[in-house]
Amino acid sequence: MSGVFGEAADWLGSSAHWHGDDGIPHRLLQHVGYTCLTVAIAGAIAIPLGLWIGHTGRLRGLAIAVTGALRALPTLGLLTLVVLWRGIGLTPPITALVVLAIPPLLAGAYAGLESVDRQTIDAARGVGMNEWQVLGRVEIPLAMPVILGGVRNAVLQVVATATVAAYIGLGGLGRYLIDGVAVRDYPQTLAGAVVVVVLALVLDGMFALLQRFSLSPR
Amino acid sequence: MKPIRITSVAVGAALALSLAACGSDPTKADPGDTPSTSGGTVSIVVGSAAFGESEILAEIYAGALKAQGIDASTKLDIGQREAYIGALQDGSINVFPEYSGNLLTYFDPKATATAPDDVVAALETALPDELEVLTPSAAEDKDSYNVTSELASKYGLQSIGDLKNVPDLSLAGNPELKTRGYGLPGLEKVYGLSDIKFTAISDSGGPATLKALTSGQVDVADIYSTTPSITQNHLVTLDDPEHLIAAQNVIPLLRKDADSATVDDVLNAVSAKLTTQSLLDLNATFNGPDKPKASDVAADWLQQNGFA
Numbered sequence: 090m091s092g093v094f095g096e097a098a099d100w101l102g103s104s105a106h107w108h109g110d111d112g113i114p115h116r117l118l119q120h121v122g123y124t125c126l127t128v129a130i131a132g133a134i135a136i137p138l139g140l141w142i143g144h145t146g147r148l149r150g151l152a153i154a155v156t157g158a159l160r161a162l163p164t165l166g167l168l169t170l171v172v173l174w175r176g177i178g179l180t181p182p183i184t185a186l187v188v189l190a191i192p193p194l195l196a197g198a199y200a201g202l203e204s205v206d207r208q209t210i211d212a213a214r215g216v217g218m219n220e221w222q223v224l225g226r227v228e229i230p231l232a233m234p235v236i237l238g239g240v241r242n243a244v245l246q247v248v249a250t251a252t253v254a255a256y257i258g259l260g261g262l263g264r265y266l267i268d269g270v271a272v273r274d275y276p277q278t279l280a281g282a283v284v285v286v287v288l289a290l291v292l293d294g295m296f297a298l299l300q301r302f303s304l305s306p307r
Numbered sequence: 308m309k310p311i312r313i314t315s316v317a318v319g320a321a322l323a324l325s326l327a328a329c330g331s332d333p334t335k336a337d338p339g340d341t342p343s344t345s346g347g348t349v350s351i352v353v354g355s356a357a358f359g360e361s362e363i364l365a366e367i368y369a370g371a372l373k374a375q376g377i378d379a380s381t382k383l384d385i386g387q388r389e390a391y392i393g394a395l396q397d398g399s400i401n402v403f404p405e406y407s408g409n410l411l412t413y414f415d416p417k418a419t420a421t422a423p424d425d426v427v428a429a430l431e432t433a434l435p436d437e438l439e440v441l442t443p444s445a446a447e448d449k450d451s452y453n454v455t456s457e458l459a460s461k462y463g464l465q466s467i468g469d470l471k472n473v474p475d476l477s478l479a480g481n482p483e484l485k486t487r488g489y490g491l492p493g494l495e496k497v498y499g500l501s502d503i504k505f506t507a508i509s510d511s512g513g514p515a516t517l518k519a520l521t522s523g524q525v526d527v528a529d530i531y532s533t534t535p536s537i538t539q540n541h542l543v544t545l546d547d548p549e550h551l552i553a554a555q556n557v558i559p560l561l562r563k564d565a566d567s568a569t570v571d572d573v574l575n576a577v578s579a580k581l582t583t584q585s586l587l588d589l590n591a592t593f594n595g596p597d598k599p600k601a602s603d604v605a606a607d608w609l610q611q612n613g614f615a
Contacts, residue, residue, distance in 0.1 A: 172515040176522040177479075177506060257515055258479070258506035267509050271482040 096276035097283065106280075111264070113284060120261040120288065123251045127183055128244055131190035136236070139198020143232070144224050152199060156192035164189055164250050172257055182254040189250055190243040197239015201232030233303040241296035248289045252281075262288070349565045350378040354391050354400035357384040359593045359601060360448060360533060360586060364404035364557060366605030371573050371614040383601070388413050395438060401565035402574075407443055408553035410560060423447075423554035430558075441559040441571060444578035446586045449555035450480075450489060451532040452545045458526060459543040466546035468498045473526050476500060479519045480529030482507035489552045490529075497551045512536075532583055535591035557581055573614075580612045 100106060107113055142152050164185045171181035205228050213227045229236070252263030265281025268274070351372055355365035362383045372379035382400050385391040392413065394400045407426045411418045414433040420426045427443050434440065454464055462472040470476055484490030485505055494500040504525075508516045512530030520528040521540055530537060537544060559574040585608070593604050609615040 169510070169515055173518050176524050177508065177515065177519045178524075255507070256509045257519075258508050264507075268482045268485070268507070271507075271509065272486055 093275050093279055097279035100276045100280040101283065110260075116260055116262050116264060117284065117288065119259075120248070120251055120263075120285075123182065123186065123254055123259075123261055124244060124247045127186040127190055127247050127251070128194075128240065130183065131187045131194055131243060132240070134187070135191045135194035136198045139195040139236075139239075140202060140224065140229070142195075143199035143202025144220070144228060149199065152195060156195050159188050160192045162188060165253055165256065168253055168256065177257045179259065181257060182251070182259060185253065186247050186251060190247050193239045193242035193246065195239075197236045197242065198232075201235030201239070202228050204235055205231045234300050237296060237300045237303055241293065241300065244292055244296065245289055248292060249285060252285060349401065349567070350380070351402055351565060351570065352400045353379060353381045353402045353404070354385050354394055355381065355383045355404065356388070356391060357386050360590055361404060362601035363589050363593060363605050363608075366602045367577060367608060367614075368402055368404060368559065368574060370602075370605055370609045371577050372570065374609065374615045375569055375573050377569060377573070381602075395560070395562060396435070398562065398564075401562040402570075403560045405440070405558050405560040406448060406555040407440075407558045408449065408555040410440075410558070412553075421550040421553040423556055426554045427556070427558070434560075437562055437564070438560060439563050439566065441561070442575045442578050443556035443558040444581035446533075446557045446581040446583050447555050448531055448533040448557070448583075448586055450529050450552050451537075452478075452527050452547075453520065453530050453537060453542040454527055454545065455521060455523075456541045456543055464543065464545060466548055467494070467500075467551065468548070469545070470494075470498070470500055470527065475504065476502075476527065477504040477506065477525040478527045478529070479506045479508050479516050479525040481511055482509060484529055493551045497549045533586040533590050535587060535594055538587055538591065557586070577614065 101113075109115065139152075141147075142149055167188060168181050168185040171184045175181060209231070210223060210227060213223045218226065251261055252266055254261045255263030255267040262281050262285050265284070266278050269276075269278030269281060351369070353365045353369040353372075355361040365381050365383060369379040369381045382394075385394055385400070388409070391400070391403060395403060407423070407430060408421075411420065411426055411430045411433055414435070415429065418426075418429055418433065420429040423443065427440065430440055452467055452470075458464065458473070463469060464472070478484070478491075478494075480490070485507065486492070491503060491505060494503060506519065506525055508519060510516055512528065512534055514536075516528050516530065517536050517540065519525045520542070527545075530542070532544060536542070557578070559578065561570070561574075589604055589608060592607075593599065593601065606615065
């Protein structure tokens, strides 16, 4: 096995793998692109919904049940299902990844709002804030670390899973994994996996800092 | 590696593949399974790999031998080639339905033969002493380039070379097509097709590849030649007159010590009746809605072809 690790290190060190359409920077950019697009779409759906559930306390049970069911959907199966419906392209992997990203985003938003002290909210209403002001000035700021925790969770899951885009011919870091396995080029596969791990760790570190920053008094 | 029946969920296929990969180890078969020589006649144990077509072929071999009074049985689902060649060499099985091209590259990774006769000739020298092959059948299960019947009639497509008539040619198939000799490099070198837009779809010609082809997103798709979706969707498999894709004729592989004139006659008679179309039909039946057993599919074929 040590041979494979050495060869993977050589693969990563080779300058041929650092430029061009199949180079690491381009694949990394594609991968981050899929991740950003997915989290943006999933966030636009899940965060307002989660805030509404958290603020009103309505449909909480339903949200838990639905997100639980979504979590159980296998991403690769969903990807194939969308391919059979819409053909190949960006839609199938992004749809599958959005479904993956919604549960943590939704949970972060409503759990964040629920974590806010009820007395603080009552006090905000007591000083004459309307519902939007309570939400915008009290609940969201206080819930921000938990909401960001949901985003962090979603980003990590999506970064690790966006490799499936390569299954139907798109780019991203999954290309190294899938092309490597196809021709038994395991150093390439391992090198691709290492890049995904490093990307995930870097993004996780950034969110850790962001969460800490969001805790500071304003 | 092998095509799997069409299901809407690829994870099912992936699971089936991984289960297939974990097939039983024949080299650990209990000693009772080992063929024994008694009274000058060897009892035959036909092995198979862990996918439907191989199982059906093994049942056909065994059924045809039994019909001629030979003591034959099957030992199915022996996993990958490493495993079942080992089982042949240690004698726990003694007959196996093989594919000529893949068998050749197993024993001679540098082999260059691609035409059916050349492959069999090369195979005869490459095989170890205790093994031999009989007459190959016309039936082939191999990578094949397919187009929709609409595209075929629009551009008059019959063979791979005709694809030069298609503007902005696009191709879908497993990712290894990008680098393997029968893929993009060979299409350019052998048939002069350059600048093909390639989309790697990792389902071995399964549902996603098929959808890309039938929806017109790609012009050509690599699908195994005995996949039922080819006939179900009226796809046109392009001829390969230059033998870009190595021949993969179904061929009986057996231990020399299990051979006899009767065994030869029976298996060669089976090979004479087997065609790629028969494999397509057998696979379509096997993957049909009532999910018959491989042995039942084989029994029907033997009946229809006068072996039982």
